[in-house]
Every structure is written in structure tokens, then in C-alpha cells.
Amino acid sequence: MSESEWTKILGWPGYRVYRSEINEGAKTLRLWVRRKRGNRKLECSGCGRKINEMAEVYEREVRDLPWSEYRTTVVIELYRVCCPDCGIKAEKVALLPSKAPFSKRFEEAVGQACESAPVRRVARQFGLAASTVRAIDLRYLERWAQGRRRPALRQMGVDEIYLGKKQKFLTVVTNLETGEPLWFGRERKKETLDEFFEKRLSAFQRSAIRAACVDMWEPFRQSLEQWVPECRIVYDxxxxxxxxxxxxxxxxxxxxxxxxxxxxxxxxxxxxxxxxxxxxxxxxxxxxxxxxxxxxxxxxxxxxxxxxxxxxxxxxxxxxxxxxxxxxxxxxxxxxxxxxxxxxxxxxxxxxxxxxxxxTKVPMGVIEAVNGNIKALLRRGRGYRDMNYLLLKAQRLAATKTEFLVLQKAA
Ligand SMILES: [Zn+2]
Known part of the structure; x- marks a missing residue:
């Protein structure tokens, strides 16, 4: 196969294959890529500034999607730029979102697999360590969370989940209209919910909250009274x-x-x-x-x-x-x-x-559903040490379900 055909099949925008190597015994494929002739715009990975001059050339190896049975490694030619603000820095490349040795679309494939299968199974499927799969999944979810709009919070649910003797309770704040968990807090004290109101919401965002669906738990009621006095409390x-x-x-x-x-x-x-x-x-x-x-x-x-x-x-x-x-x-x-x-x-x-x-009409059953989803994730993941990861996971679960419902309605 010619290098231009490899370039077409690889399909990395702005890059061309200039060398390829197939190992039939080991079932591996290596492709060397560099920028296409017209693609000369460099960006500093530190500050995002556009830069014309490069300081030096270096290579990085990343794992990409497999081609049939062949595990694929792409060796990419990269530049270090001389940034007036940051000094010598690596250029920013959209295809390589992290420092880890994986291409963006490989990380996306792993992240998508993690949506429907436990980490252990995904690890086996891709031949990776479980800890690597978890790290990829977390980056995948963080990128997704960064690039999306967050609807206003008008009706909130507050619930607690019992994690066990050691970790005790997890407080969960949910947007009842979207069915999405918004925040996790340790324990279930007044201070727990105070932290959400104080650190996560502006005064304007707090004033938009009309109703709160909660358990008959005095500390939560006190926190709601202090931070959102106008909001109506509905016992769920x-x-x-x-x-x-x-x-x-x-x-x-x-x-x-x-x-x-x-x-x-x-x-x-x-x-x-x-x-x-x-x-x-x-x-x-x-x-x-x-x-x-x-x-x-x-x-x-x-x-x-x-x-x-x-x-x-x-x-x-x-x-x-x-x-x-x-x-x-x-x-x-x-x-x-x-x-x-x-x-x-x-x-x-x-x-x-x-x-x-x-x-006040609040949707009943949302808290129960969110609660059930989080418990299912906890059972499947056998203990999330990183609560931020668990939250992102639960949010993605809620969001993909919503998308699914929208699709069904449209059809
Ligand atoms: Zn810079």
C-alpha cells in the first residue's frame, strides 16, 4: 500500500503517513506521520497562543484504534515552540488530548466501552491495566463535561446514599428537571449542603431555585432555610x-x-x-x-x-x-x-x-431513579475512591438516557 493510501485510511486531519511497518507475527502495525505541507499553524500548549516558529522536532508514540487484528501504534512528529510567555513548550495537538500515550479517538473508544461495561472487562478487551482504563475514562468524561451547557437549577433534589460503615453517607444534589446529579458531598450534615450553596452556586443561581425535594432530615431543612429562603420544601x-x-x-x-x-x-x-x-x-x-x-x-x-x-x-x-x-x-x-x-x-x-x-409540582421518582443509578454504578465499580469520577459517571449516565429519550420522541 502506498503512503498516500495509508494516509487516507488513517484519516488524521492535517497529517500524512510517510512510513509504515507491518509485523505479521506480532500482529502489529506502526505508522509514522508528520504534518501535511500546508499545515503549519502552531499553537502553544501552555497558553494557546498562535506561534510561527518552531524550536525543535521530536517524536511521540501513541496507540490508535486497531486495524482489523492489528494493534496500531502511530509515531507522530511534533514540534516544540518558542512561546514569548511560556518559553519552550510542546505544541498543542487536538489529536493528542493528554500526556498519556493514546490518541484522542482511542481514548474515546475506551470511554464509550466503559459506558456499558465494567472497567475490568474493558481492560481485558483493550489489553490495558484496569487503572489505565479508569484514567482514560475519567479524561473522556472530563472532556465531555467541559464542552457542554448546564441547564439552570430550578427544582433540586437532596438525597443521601449510605456507602457503608467506613465512609458513611454521601449527600447527592440532583436537578429534578433534567434528572442529573449535580454534586456530591461527604456526610449529611447542614455544613454538607451549605458547601454546595456557598461554593457551587452564585447568589443569582440560588435565587432561581423554586423548589427542593428532600427527606425529612432537619439539617438539610436548616441549610435550605438559610441559603434559599424563598424555595419551597417538598417532602418527597x-x-x-x-x-x-x-x-x-x-x-x-x-x-x-x-x-x-x-x-x-x-x-x-x-x-x-x-x-x-x-x-x-x-x-x-x-x-x-x-x-x-x-x-x-x-x-x-x-x-x-x-x-x-x-x-x-x-x-x-x-x-x-x-x-x-x-x-x-x-x-x-x-x-x-x-x-x-x-x-x-x-x-x-x-x-x-x-x-x-x-x-408545587415536582416530578416524583427522579430522586429514586438517580439514587438507583448511583447504587448500580457503585456495585459495578466496586468502590469509587474518586468521588468526582463517580459523579461524572452518573452525570453521563443521566445525559445519555435523556438523549435516548429525545431520539425516541423525534422518531
Ligand atoms: Zn505559551
């Missing part, structure tokens, strides 16, 4: 039902310890079933629960209360919502279900924020 259905599920679980555990012998066996291992919604259970699972309920009325009552609480958000008129909540609380009388009574007190203490659901 997902979180309230999580509290209800916890209450059912507490009832189950209390019954588990109260009863002995055979009864214990009946209650044991039913935790997951009790946390599931009746509608999501098949006939066999429902039968298992019914056996349990026939035996223990208290667990049945707690389960029914949890299930009926979710209907609270069927109401869009606050008077009706309030009436439904009142009748729900009335059902607790004489039941001696301490965890449920505790939950009822909590709901009454946060009544305004619950009724705000009728006053």
Missing part, C-alpha cells in the same frame, strides 16, 4: 415511604423477638416481602405473606398502613390530602404499633412540606 414521597417501610420492619423485628419457636421461623426472612408493595408480588409471594398475616395481626396491620399511606399522593387538592392523612392517623388508635405512631408524629411535624406537594 419516596423518602416518606422509606420511613414507612422502616416502621414495618421495626414491627416485624419486635414480633420476631416477642414470639418464640415456630412463630419465629414464620417471621424470619420475610423482611424483603414486607418491604415490597403488594402489587409487585406474584401469587406465591402473596400466599407467603398471607400465612404470616394470619398468624400475626400486628404485622398485617403495619403492612396495610404502609400500603395505604402511598395513596396520599393521589390527591392534588391539599384539603383532600389533609383529610386522607388524618383518617390514616386515626387508624393507628388502639393498635399499639409504636413505630407507626412515631411515623405519624413525624408526618404531622412536617405537614407543610407534605402538603406542598399539592402547591
Amino acid at each position: 414521597k419516596f423518602h416518606i415511604l422509606q420511613h414507612a417501610s422502616q416502621a414495618v420492619d421495626e414491627v416485624r423485628r419486635a414480633e420476631f423477638f416477642r414470639k418464640g419457636g415456630a412463630a419465629r421461623d414464620l417471621v424470619r426472612g420475610k423482611r424483603w416481602l414486607l418491604l415490597s408493595s403488594w402489587l409487585n408480588l406474584d401469587r406465591g409471594k402473596r400466599r407467603q405473606l398471607n400465612t404470616l398475616f394470619a398468624f400475626n395481626r400486628r404485622i398485617l396491620k403495619a403492612y396495610l398502613l404502609k400500603e395505604s399511606l402511598s395513596q396520599l399522593w393521589n390527591y392534588t387538592y391539599e384539603g383532600a390530602m389533609l383529610r386522607y392523612l388524618q383518617s390514616w392517623i386515626n387508624q393507628l388508635r388502639w393498635q399499639r404499633l409504636k413505630p407507626m405512631e412515631k411515623l405519624a408524629r413525624m408526618l404531622l411535624d412536617h405537614l407543610e412540606g407534605i402538603l406542598n406537594y399539592c402547591r
Whole structure:
């Protein structure tokens, strides 16, 4: 093949192949490239200034996309420029976005592969170390994040994810309208959320926030009150039902310890079933629960209360919502279900924020979805030490899903 044909197939804009070498045994291909005759515009990699004169020539080797079975290395002729501001500096080349020995399109291929497969598998596929794949993926995501517009934050979600005994909690701020996680903070204190408002948003950006969907967690409420006093707090259905599920679980555990012998066996291992919604259970699972309920009325009552609480958000008129909540609380009388009574007190203490659901329309389920995506990433990645990497990953996941939805709508 002639050098001009190699140049066409390689397709590096502004560069031509002047030498090639194929090793059939090792299945490798080496291509030497240099600038095309007309391509003489140099740019300083330090400051971006256009420079006419070069100081010296040197070579760099980078891995490019494979050609069929052949692993490809491109040896590129580069210049160092003499910049009035930076001194002797390497020229800036768009095809080589980093100091790592890979071309831009190779890094893009690795980054794209990382979107749908775990790092270990991508590492095997490309014959790279897992740490190298992670570094490439991070650069790929950073380049993507740099070049895109960020929609205004008008409705925010605040949630926390439990990472484990050592790292404890991660606070997640989400843009509810785009379904994109915006920021991660360590722990779940007032100071955690304060940091987001103080460091990430300008006063103008803060004033644009209309509603915040949060858990009934006092430190977050205090931070919102301080930084965005005009914003309406809406206590999220997902979180309230999580509290209800916890209450059912507490009832189950209390019954588990109260009863002995055979009864214990009946209650044991039913935790997951009790946390599931009746509608999501098949006939066999429902039968298992019914056996349990026939035996223990208290667990049945707690389960029914949890299930009926979710209907609270069927109401869009606050008077009706309030009436439904009142009748729900009335059902607790004489039941001696301490965890449920505790939950009822909590709901009454946060009544305004619950009724705000009728006053401000916020999309429900977004927080739950973002939460689920982050947990899936954490499971797949087996521990992200770099929280910035995890955030970029979650943002990309949210953004590619949105693009997908837009495409579907257009079709
Ligand atoms: Zn410079």
C-alpha cells in the first residue's frame, strides 16, 4: 500500500503517513506521520497562543484504534515552540488530548466501552491495566463535561446514599428537571449542603431555585432555610415511604423477638416481602405473606398502613390530602404499633412540606431513579475512591438516557 493510501485510511486531519511497518507475527502495525505541507499553524500548549516558529522536532508514540487484528501504534512528529510567555513548550495537538500515550479517538473508544461495561472487562478487551482504563475514562468524561451547557437549577433534589460503615453517607444534589446529579458531598450534615450553596452556586443561581425535594432530615431543612429562603420544601414521597417501610420492619423485628419457636421461623426472612408493595408480588409471594398475616395481626396491620399511606399522593387538592392523612392517623388508635405512631408524629411535624406537594409540582421518582443509578454504578465499580469520577459517571449516565429519550420522541 502506498503512503498516500495509508494516509487516507488513517484519516488524521492535517497529517500524512510517510512510513509504515507491518509485523505479521506480532500482529502489529506502526505508522509514522508528520504534518501535511500546508499545515503549519502552531499553537502553544501552555497558553494557546498562535506561534510561527518552531524550536525543535521530536517524536511521540501513541496507540490508535486497531486495524482489523492489528494493534496500531502511530509515531507522530511534533514540534516544540518558542512561546514569548511560556518559553519552550510542546505544541498543542487536538489529536493528542493528554500526556498519556493514546490518541484522542482511542481514548474515546475506551470511554464509550466503559459506558456499558465494567472497567475490568474493558481492560481485558483493550489489553490495558484496569487503572489505565479508569484514567482514560475519567479524561473522556472530563472532556465531555467541559464542552457542554448546564441547564439552570430550578427544582433540586437532596438525597443521601449510605456507602457503608467506613465512609458513611454521601449527600447527592440532583436537578429534578433534567434528572442529573449535580454534586456530591461527604456526610449529611447542614455544613454538607451549605458547601454546595456557598461554593457551587452564585447568589443569582440560588435565587432561581423554586423548589427542593428532600427527606425529612432537619439539617438539610436548616441549610435550605438559610441559603434559599424563598424555595419551597417538598417532602418527597419516596423518602416518606422509606420511613414507612422502616416502621414495618421495626414491627416485624419486635414480633420476631416477642414470639418464640415456630412463630419465629414464620417471621424470619420475610423482611424483603414486607418491604415490597403488594402489587409487585406474584401469587406465591402473596400466599407467603398471607400465612404470616394470619398468624400475626400486628404485622398485617403495619403492612396495610404502609400500603395505604402511598395513596396520599393521589390527591392534588391539599384539603383532600389533609383529610386522607388524618383518617390514616386515626387508624393507628388502639393498635399499639409504636413505630407507626412515631411515623405519624413525624408526618404531622412536617405537614407543610407534605402538603406542598399539592402547591408545587415536582416530578416524583427522579430522586429514586438517580439514587438507583448511583447504587448500580457503585456495585459495578466496586468502590469509587474518586468521588468526582463517580459523579461524572452518573452525570453521563443521566445525559445519555435523556438523549435516548429525545431520539425516541423525534422518531
Ligand atoms: Zn505559551
